[in-house]
Amino acid sequence: MSSAPSTSPTPSRRPSRGADLPRLFIIDERESVRRALADRLGQTALVAVVGDAGDASEALQAVHEGRVDVVLVEIKRGDGLGLELVRQLSAPAQAPRVIVLTSYPTDWEEAAAKRAGASVYLLKDLNTEVLLQHILLGA
Numbered sequence: 001m002s003s004a005p006s007t008s009p010t011p012s013r014r015p016s017r018g019a020d021l022p023r024l025f026i027i028d029e030r031e032s033v034r035r036a037l038a039d040r041l042g043q044t045a046l047v048a049v050v051g052d053a054g055d056a057s058e059a060l061q062a063v064h065e066g067r068v069d070v071v072l073v074e075i076k077r078g079d080g081l082g083l084e085l086v087r088q089l090s091a092p093a094q095a096p097r098v099i100v101l102t103s104y105p106t107d108w109e110e111a112a113a114k115r116a117g118a119s120v121y122l123l124k125d126l127n128t129e130v131l132l133q134h135i136l137l138g139a
Helices: 031-042 056-065 082-090 107-116 128-137
Strands: 023-027 048-053 070-074 097-102 120-123
Touching: 023 031, 023 056, 031 048, 031 128, 048 056, 056 082, 070 082, 082 097, 082 107, 107 120, 120 128
Parallel strands: 023 048, 023 070, 070 097, 097 120
Antiparallel strands: none
């Protein structure tokens, strides 16, 4: 396994006062994780958490029907659909930026996630400021 996933991007821009905030959607099977991420990121006033889902079909429908700039997705799922979710989220011409979050990184999974369309592969326990940098990087 390689060293830990990269953790220090430089955002290309930050939202200015009055600008539209990047719209973020969270996909994780565990509601407690979705709530914790939403609370953590929502307190920053730099992103707008517009939704979350645990169910793969519900998540895909919500992201494709809504205006979403960035999706945080846990790739390890009980239904085995993590990589397929990344593929489908990344497929449309105006696809949102997909950031994969994981608790247990592997080289294989990181490579597979990036091949499927993920822009970055991160540890879930990353500090909020660094996670925000990754979210804002391409938003």
